[in-house]
C-alpha cells in the first residue's frame with residue numbers, strides 16, 4: 001500500500017492530527033522560550049519535536065497536493081504572505097501613531 005492509495009478523507013484526518021501535534025509542539029517551544037511557566041522539557045528536545053511535526057505536516061500536505069482543494073495552493077500562499085506583510089506594516093504604522101491595537 002502506498003500513501004497515494006489512501007483515500008482523501010484518511011489523508012485529511014492525518015493532516016488534522018499532524019496539525020494538532022504541530023500546534024502543541026509550537027506552544028511547548030514558545031513556553032520554554034518565554035520562561036514564565038517551567039516545563040521539564042528542554043529547548044533542544046522541544047525544537048527537535050517541532051521539526052518532526054513540521055515534517056509530518058509537510059509530508060501530509062504533499063500527499064494531498066493532487067486533490068482538488070490544493071491545486072491552487074501556490075496562489076493562496078502568495079496572497080496570504082502578502083496580507084501578513086501588509087498587516088505587519090499597518091501595525092508598525094499604528095504604533096508610530098501611538099495606538100496599541102494590532103490590526104485584526
Ligand SMILES: [Mg+2]
Nearest residue numbers: 018021053056
Ligand atoms: Mg506527528
